[in-house]
Amino acid sequence: MAYTRSQVLLCGGTGCTSSGSRVLEKEFIKEIKNSGLQDEVEVAVTGCFGLCSLGPVVIIYPEGTFYSMVKPEDVAEIVHEHLVKGRPLARLEYKETKGDKVTESLKELDFYNKQTRVALKNCGIINPEDIEDYIGSDGYTALEKVLLSMQPQDVINEIKASGLRGRGGGGFPTGMKWQFAANASTPDGVKYVCCNADEGDPGAFMDRSVLEGDPHSVIEAMIIAGYAIGASQGYVYVRAEYPIAVKRLQIAIDQARDYGLLGEDILGSGFNFDLDIRLGAGAFVCGEETALMNSIEGKRGEPRPRPPFPANKGLFERPTILNNVETYANITSIINRGSDWFSSMGTEKSKGTKVFALGGKINNTGLLEIPMGTTLREIVFEIGGGIPNGKRFKAAQTGGPSGGCIPAEKLDVPIDYDNLIAIGSMMGSGGLIVMDEDNCMVDVARFFLEFTQDESCGKCPPCRIGTKRMLEILNRICDGKGEEGDIERLEQLALGIKSAALCGLGQTAPNPVLSTIRYFRDEYEAHIKQKKCPAGVCKNLLDYYIDDDMCRGCGICAKKCPVGCISGERKQPHVINPIPCIKCGTCLDSCPFGAVKVAR
Amino acid sequence: MKKSLEELKAIRDKKKAELGLRKGKNGYKVVVGMATCGIAAGARPVMVRLMEEVNKRGLTDVTVAQTGCIGLCRLEPLVDVIDPDGGKVTYVHMTPDKMSRVIEEHVIGGTPVRDYTMNILDGQIIDPVVRED
Numbered sequence: 223m224a225y226t227r228s229q230v231l232l233c234g235g236t237g238c239t240s241s242g243s244r245v246l247e248k249e250f251i252k253e254i255k256n257s258g259l260q261d262e263v264e265v266a267v268t269g270c271f272g273l274c275s276l277g278p279v280v281i282i283y284p285e286g287t288f289y290s291m292v293k294p295e296d297v298a299e300i301v302h303e304h305l306v307k308g309r310p311l312a313r314l315e316y317k318e319t320k321g322d323k324v325t326e327s328l329k330e331l332d333f334y335n336k337q338t339r340v341a342l343k344n345c346g347i348i349n350p351e352d353i354e355d356y357i358g359s360d361g362y363t364a365l366e367k368v369l370l371s372m373q374p375q376d377v378i379n380e381i382k383a384s385g386l387r388g389r390g391g392g393g394f395p396t397g398m399k400w401q402f403a404a405n406a407s408t409p410d411g412v413k414y415v416c417c418n419a420d421e422g423d424p425g426a427f428m429d430r431s432v433l434e435g436d437p438h439s440v441i442e443a444m445i446i447a448g449y450a451i452g453a454s455q456g457y458v459y460v461r462a463e464y465p466i467a468v469k470r471l472q473i474a475i476d477q478a479r480d481y482g483l484l485g486e487d488i489l490g491s492g493f494n495f496d497l498d499i500r501l502g503a504g505a506f507v508c509g510e511e512t513a514l515m516n517s518i519e520g521k522r523g524e525p526r527p528r529p530p531f532p533a534n535k536g537l538f539e540r541p542t543i544l545n546n547v548e549t550y551a552n553i554t555s556i557i558n559r560g561s562d563w564f565s566s567m568g569t570e571k572s573k574g575t576k577v578f579a580l581g582g583k584i585n586n587t588g589l590l591e592i593p594m595g596t597t598l599r600e601i602v603f604e605i606g607g608g609i610p611n612g613k614r615f616k617a618a619q620t621g622g623p624s625g626g627c628i629p630a631e632k633l634d635v636p637i638d639y640d641n642l643i644a645i646g647s648m649m650g651s652g653g654l655i656v657m658d659e660d661n662c663m664v665d666v667a668r669f670f671l672e673f674t675q676d677e678s679c680g681k682c683p684p685c686r687i688g689t690k691r692m693l694e695i696l697n698r699i700c701d702g703k704g705e706e707g708d709i710e711r712l713e714q715l716a717l718g719i720k721s722a723a724l725c726g727l728g729q730t731a732p733n734p735v736l737s738t739i740r741y742f743r744d745e746y747e748a749h750i751k752q753k754k755c756p757a758g759v760c761k762n763l764l765d766y767y768i769d770d771d772m773c774r775g776c777g778i779c780a781k782k783c784p785v786g787c788i789s790g791e792r793k794q795p796h797v798i799n800p801i802p803c804i805k806c807g808t809c810l811d812s813c814p815f816g817a818v819k820v821a822r
Numbered sequence: 823m824k825k826s827l828e829e830l831k832a833i834r835d836k837k838k839a840e841l842g843l844r845k846g847k848n849g850y851k852v853v854v855g856m857a858t859c860g861i862a863a864g865a866r867p868v869m870v871r872l873m874e875e876v877n878k879r880g881l882t883d884v885t886v887a888q889t890g891c892i893g894l895c896r897l898e899p900l901v902d903v904i905d906p907d908g909g910k911v912t913y914v915h916m917t918p919d920k921m922s923r924v925i926e927e928h929v930i931g932g933t934p935v936r937d938y939t940m941n942i943l944d945g946q947i948i949d950p951v952v953r954e955d
Contacts (some may be wrong), residue, residue, distance in 0.1 A: 225877035227873050227876065227886040230843060284887055306856065306861075307857050307858070307861070307888070307890055308854070308855070308887070308888030308889045308892030309854050309857070309889065309891075354833050354836075354837050357833045357837060358836070358838045358841050359837075361834075362830060363834075365892055366827065424912075481823070481830075482823075483825075484858075490827070723851075
């Protein structure tokens with residue numbers, strides 16, 4: 223008998239894999255066999271469920287019971303209690319952060335309830351290494367429809383009508399991009415379809431999760447794109463730092479070839495298309511479209527001037543479309559369900575949904591997908607479960623190093639491409655980093671600028687030299703050596719870099735600095751004028767001291783101090799010598815009486 | 823192997839049933855009490871029969887589930903059949919053959935099998951009159 227009555231789903235995304243989900247898989251298979259249930263309970267490894275901080279995550283269907291932070295030693299208990307006896311193990315069931323209510327099913331979690339999943343529709347549900355799971359989820363039906371009943375121009379019209387805009391950050395209308403490439407002429411008839419999976423923003427992992435959880439949706443969309451513009455070769459440019467995504471994508475490509483969905487005469491339509499992976503070495507600039515194409519061609523990953531635009535002269539000087547992973551992940555749903563359905567979601571100028579990777583000071587770190595027009599407040603406080611430890615929300619950074627921060631007073635702005643630009647940030651690829659009152663905004667700006675400065679390819683002087691100068695000023699401010707006029711100097715440099723840099727990296731690099739100056743100018747001024755860091759982050763602006771009244775003279779701090787700068791008689795108040803002090807904070811953490819204080 | 827359109831459709835239909843488990847089904851839900859008391863009274867063979875029947879008859883929209891102790895240990899093995907509107911019928915003292923009849927008449931036919939259901943009279947639970955075929 224082979225009837226599957228129950229399925230144990232294990233998250234095999236990068237987050238859960240690193241917290242040990244593959245060990246769980248072995249344990250589950252072993253324990254299920256021990257209980258004689260191997261013919262009726264199936265164990266499947268899927269893509270990311272979204273709640274990465276709770277990993278490893280296990281979901282058992284048909285109940286949809288959500289177990290979090292499962293350890294190998296818990297597996298036997300889950301099998302005996304849940305699978306043999308049918309009672310969910312309350313001890314490991316995930317509790318929603320609001321109140322103590324134990325959720326019985328995944329469908330009841332606020333985290334999932336408030337989401338609309340289009341690009342992530344199969345993530346966490348299907349086994350990404352099995353093409354038949356994808357086919358069983360209406361996979362490759364869009365391809366059938368396109369190849370057998372639509373003309374290339376029909377496909378482009380449908381994408382145009384949907385209002386889909388590029389999910390990589392720029393927000394360029396996808397249908398228009400396809401139209402340009404379809405119209406472009408080429409001497410030998412060769413065109414290319416490329417996928418940008420070079421996700422480099424710190425804290426962003428949307429594309430990785432789609433490739434890990436649902437690689438066929440990207441492959442199917444790229445074949446459709448090839449048909450629409452008349453290309454027969456595609457490349458997925460993915461960074462080598464994503465080993466699981468690369469492995470699953472390769473498996474998916476091999477399976478699609480085996481099933482005749484890639485290759486010659488696909489589905490008997492006479493259309494040929496094949497796909498290859500190109501690995502990137504991890505340079506941030508290679509996420510920029512022209513640098514990415516240089517890299518695929520085997521050249522140094524440096525941007526080239528535009529025009530000519532890739533739609534006319536892209537990869538190997540042929541007309542090329544380059545879309546982001548998430549953009550492709552929306553295509554099959556648009557074809558299957560129609561552009562009207564897609565454009566019914568979202569705001570006037572931004573249709574559909576957006577995937578965000580939520581990180582930083584937030585309870586539910588993870589991956590989520592929401593309709594455009596959702597407010598930041600809903601994302602942070604409802605789906606994200608709010609800020610840990612009762613701290614106050616200060617700002618959220620969107621768009622990574624190219625974006626800006628959104629302060630608390632803008633929490634109710636509906637998120638879409640245009641609104642974010644209006645408030646000085648940008649959609650970006652979807653990284654969303656939440657910051658609380660303990661984050662210093664000057665330090666945050668410095669962090670992002672340090673990143674872009676480091677990642678600048680060095681080809682054009684505004685980016686190479688300009689960001690360096692800006693970083694020097696920021697370092698100076700954080701070290702307590704800021705001067706009057708530094709803010710103005712930063713603004714002036716930023717303006718110059720934004721207007722003169724060659725590519726998107728340089729043009730957007732000053733954004734984090736500009737937006738933090740715009741909303742948190744007082745923090746910059748406190749650093750420069752009072753030489754204080756209000757959030758208590760910038761070490762050189764802090765002073766550690768011991769409160770005489772609270773110190774019991776136990777000597778623990780003096781023993782732990784790595785530079786030996788604390789002295790005092792036993793049972794007498796101790797003193798910190800500020801000159802050798804390296805402000806490491808060890809004394810603060812080790813004092814049992816809370817007598818060590820920080821002067822901000 | 824290159825797949826034809828028909829072969830793809832066959833795979834799609836076959837897999838849809840399997841994956842349906844993860845996406846929620848709309849049909850009947852059959853729940854077997856599988857706590858210690860249920861297992862001791864013979865719930866396991868009932869469960870096995872249930873799975874066989876669902877599989878054999880291709881009832882892709884039926885959810886097979888199990889639960890812990892329902893609290894009526896003396897009436898075990900207990901089976902709840904929950905219809906798509908949430909109405910619940912509890913069958914008691916179940917056996918594999920009774921399970922087959924419940925599938926046939928209730929889950930497929932839509933009429934609960936009164937012979938095996940729990941009876942409540944003046945707030946007291948009365949064992950059903952068990953009529954062996």
